[in-house]
Amino acid sequence: MDVLLASITDVFTPFVVLLMVLGVFLGLIFGTVPGLTSTMAMALFVPFTFQLEPIQGISFLVCLHLGGVSGGLVASTLLGIPGTPSSIATTFDAYPMAKNGEPVRALGIGIVASLVGGLLSFIALTTISPLISRFAVQMGPFEFFALIFFALSLLAVLAQGSMLKGITAGFIGLAIGMVGFAPIDGLQRYTFGVLELKGGISLLPLIMGLFAIAQLLAEIKAGDERKEMNFSVKGIGIKVAEIFQNKWNMLRSSFIGIAFGILPGLGSGTSNLVAYAQTKQASKNRDKFGKGAPEGIYASESANTAAVGGSLIPMLTLGIPGDTVTAILLGGFMIHGIQPGPLFFAENREIVNVVFIAFFVAIFLVLLFQVFAMRFFTRVLMIPKEYLFPIILVLCFVGAFATNSSVFDIGVMLFFGVIGYILLKAKFPIAPLILGFILGPLLETYLRRALMSTGNVADFFTKPFSAIFILIGIGCVLFTFINETRSTKKDSKSASM
Numbered sequence: 195m196d197v198l199l200a201s202i203t204d205v206f207t208p209f210v211v212l213l214m215v216l217g218v219f220l221g222l223i224f225g226t227v228p229g230l231t232s233t234m235a236m237a238l239f240v241p242f243t244f245q246l247e248p249i250q251g252i253s254f255l256v257c258l259h260l261g262g263v264s265g266g267l268v269a270s271t272l273l274g275i276p277g278t279p280s281s282i283a284t285t286f287d288a289y290p291m292a293k294n295g296e297p298v299r300a301l302g303i304g305i306v307a308s309l310v311g312g313l314l315s316f317i318a319l320t321t322i323s324p325l326i327s328r329f330a331v332q333m334g335p336f337e338f339f340a341l342i343f344f345a346l347s348l349l350a351v352l353a354q355g356s357m358l359k360g361i362t363a364g365f366i367g368l369a370i371g372m373v374g375f376a377p378i379d380g381l382q383r384y385t386f387g388v389l390e391l392k393g394g395i396s397l398l399p400l401i402m403g404l405f406a407i408a409q410l411l412a413e414i415k416a417g418d419e420r421k422e423m424n425f426s427v428k429g430i431g432i433k434v435a436e437i438f439q440n441k442w443n444m445l446r447s448s449f450i451g452i453a454f455g456i457l458p459g460l461g462s463g464t465s466n467l468v469a470y471a472q473t474k475q476a477s478k479n480r481d482k483f484g485k486g487a488p489e490g491i492y493a494s495e496s497a498n499t500a501a502v503g504g505s506l507i508p509m510l511t512l513g514i515p516g517d518t519v520t521a522i523l524l525g526g527f528m529i530h531g532i533q534p535g536p537l538f539f540a541e542n543r544e545i546v547n548v549v550f551i552a553f554f555v556a557i558f559l560v561l562l563f564q565v566f567a568m569r570f571f572t573r574v575l576m577i578p579k580e581y582l583f584p585i586i587l588v589l590c591f592v593g594a595f596a597t598n599s600s601v602f603d604i605g606v607m608l609f610f611g612v613i614g615y616i617l618l619k620a621k622f623p624i625a626p627l628i629l630g631f632i633l634g635p636l637l638e639t640y641l642r643r644a645l646m647s648t649g650n651v652a653d654f655f656t657k658p659f660s661a662i663f664i665l666i667g668i669g670c671v672l673f674t675f676i677n678e679t680r681s682t683k684k685d686s687k688s689a690s691m
Contacts, residue, residue: 198547200544201544201547201548201551202547202551204249204544204548205249205253205548205551205552205555209250210249210250210253213246213250213253213254213257214253214254214257214552214555214556214559215257215559216254216257217239217253217254217255217256217257217258217261217556218257218258218260218261218556218559218560218563219261219563220235220239220258220261221235221257221258221259221260221261221262221263221264221265222261222262222264222265222268222560222563222564223265224261224262224265225261225262225263225264225265225266225267225268225269225281226265226266226268226269227269227589227593232258232259232261232262232263232265232519233262233519233522235258235262236255236258236259236262236519236522236523236526239254239255239258240255240522240523240525240526240529243255243526243529243530244529248530248531248532248545249544249545249548251526251530252526252527252530252532252545252548252549252552253548253551253552255523255526256506256523256549256552256553256556257552257555257556257559259502259519259520259523259556260312260499260502260553260556260557260560261556261559261560261563262519263280263498263499263501263502264308264499264560264564266280266281266284266498267281267284267288267301267304267305267308267495267564268301268564269281270282270284270285270288270289271284271285271288271289271291271292271297271300271301271304272289272292272297272301273289273406273409273586274289274293274405274406274409275402275405275406275409275586275590276401276405279397279398279401280465280466280498280501281466281494281495281498282401282405282466282467282494282625282628283466283467283469283470283490283493283494283497283625284304284466284491284494284495284498285405286470286483286484286490286494286625287300287483287484287485287486287487287488287489287490287491287494288300288301288303288304288490288491288494290484290485290486291486291488291491293486294486296431296486298431299431299432299488300486300491301431301564302431302432303431303432303488303491303492303495304491304495305495305561305564305565306432306437306492307440307444307447307491307492307493307494307495307496307499308495308496308498308499308560308561308564309499309557309561310444310448310496311444311447311448311451311495311496311497311498311499311500312499312500312502312503312556312557312560313557314445314448314449314452314496314500314503315448315451315452315455315499315500315501315502315503315504316503316550316553316554316557318452318500318503318504318507319503319504319506319507319510319550319553320550323506323507323510323511333457333659334644334647334657335640335641335643335644335647336640336644336653336654336657336660337657337659337660337663338457338636338640339637339640339641339644339654339660340654340659340660340661340662340663340664340667341457341663342633342636342637342640343637343663343664343667344663344664344666344667344670345464345468345629345633346364346629346630346633346634346637346667347666347667347668347670347671348467348468348471348472348475348629348670356621356622356623357674357675357678359620359621359622359623360622360623360626361626362622363617363622363623363624363625363626363627363630364626364627364629364630365630366627366630367626367627367628367629367630367631367632367634368630368631368634369384370395370400370627370630370631371394371395371630371631371632371633371634371635372384372634372635372638373385373391373394373395374391374392374393374394374395375392375393375394376638377635377638377639377642378639378642378643378646379642390600390602394635395606395631396598396603396606397631397632398593398594398603399594399603399604399606399607399610400606400607400610400628400631401628402590402593402594402607402611403606403607403608403609403610403611403612403613403614404610404611404613404614404617404624404627404628405614405624406586406590406607406611407590407607407608407610407611407612407614407615408610408611408612408613408614408615408617408618409614409618410583410586410587410611411611411612411615412615412618412619413579413583414579414583432488436488440488440489440492443473443476443489443492443493443496444492444493444496446469446472446473446476446493447469447472447473447492447493447494447496447497447500448496448497448499448500449500450465450468450469450472450497450500451465451466451469451496451497451498451499451500451501451504452500452501452503452504452507453465453504454468454497454501454504455500455501455502455503455504455505455506455507456504456505456507456508464629464632464633465497465498465500465501465504466493466494466495466497466498466501467625467628467629467632468497468629469493469494469496469497470490470493470494470497470625471625471629472493473489473490473492473493474489474490475670475673475674477489484623502553503553505519505520506520506549506553509523509524509534510534510538510539510546510549511534511538511539532545590607591604591607594606594607
């Protein structure tokens with residue numbers, strides 16, 4: 195208790211509080227502007243913490259991390275462009291809801307879901323983090339392969355309503371993910387002799403092309419027709435009863451976010467898509483998803499915020515970063531002479547408390563910033579397209595270039611912008627493509643590692659956790675297929691009557 199009180203006293207000094215406010219603010223800016231991610235924010239600002247005391251620097255970095263992930267909500271909702279990879283699924287329903295004249299409500303749902311996801315991941319971080327990390331570290335390539343197989347089986351759910359097109363999009367994503375050096379043996383694939391393709395396609399230019407450029411092309415084609423916007427709502431535009439109706443949705447999605455945040459390589463970029471698919475699968479109103487369904491926003495935003503706390507768990511307890519942001523954050527700890535790992539909780543109890551306190555404070559700072567700025571942000575929708583689109587285009591160019599400081603990535607973005615526009619016009623869902631692109635290389639890596647370790651395919655079904663995840667994945671595909679077939683027969687019967 196004495197250590198906790200000492201930590202509270204150290205954190206709640208005017209200078210540290212100012213740094214935490216600044217961290218959240220900068221994180222929100224980087225998350226909001228398309229192309230500027232929390233990873234970039236962390237990489238840029240870690241060097242500035244060199245001159246700070248460890249408590250000051252770590253408090254700033256933790257707040258920057260959470261602000262960066264939470265900022266993606268604004269661009270996803272108002273522009274249909276994922277501010278960060280963790281907000282991809284938010285665009286599916288928040289943007290249509292905003293276009294339908296309810297931008298304040300869409301942002302309000304995202305803010306509440308982020309708060310719930312943040313608080314639940316804070317509870318997990320402070321109570322069961324050592325236990326969860328010990329379990330996660332025991333997972334081998336068989337279990338990881340099975341878990342990713344299960345996540346990929348959700349392609350069927352995301353494609354529901356147009357299964358053939360969705361699965362086709364998923365395979366396109368898998369094929370794009372195979373570009374570059376193969377995992378393990380380093381064999382070149384689909385590089386066509388182009389040097390820049392040897393490292394593979396970067397995620398950020400890909401999603402900016404598929405979402406931002408394709409969306410801009412579609413909006414230009416549609417002209418400047420706007421629906422009346424409802425800015426005069428009270429509070430944050432949602433009722434308490436609606437929040438309680440989505441309690442299980444947010445609980446399930448937050449659990450998915452925490453679990454995927456803990457597992458190395460997955461993180462918030464994957465968790466929001468998986469949580470969205472699970473919510474769609476469980477919903478009675480699946481046909482409303484993609485058209486402004488509130489459940490989709492609750493799922494995506496609670497999952498991506500929960501993944502932030504989840505990704506901190508293996509970093510603090512095992513010294514293993516859950517994603518690229520925590521990898522840079524780990525570097526930030528180390529430059530202050532702090533080494534996270536199995537002995538971290540015993541040897542650095544004060545710093546552990548500082549991380550917990552900073553994370554908790556960041557949740558409410560994000561809430562305050564978003565609530566007070568919400569109505570200001572929504573005015574973006576009233577800017578004429580001839581002024582708004584050039585600004586977005588410039589931001590996209592800057593964001594794509596900044597990923598690897600490469601002009602080639604701008605070309606990649608434009609190329610996938612055209613591909614995304616064609617897919618959009620042909621009514622192919624983009625979500626399965628993104629899921630296939632993210633998870634395909636991971637699936638291949640763990641498959642190869644598993645086969646190299648024993649060479650026995652039967653081990654996928656004799657190891658309990660591996661068998662369970664594979665069977666759930668197969669069940670998920672079969673259930674969705676049966677549902678889709680029944681729905682098609684029902685529609686055909688109704689049409690013939």
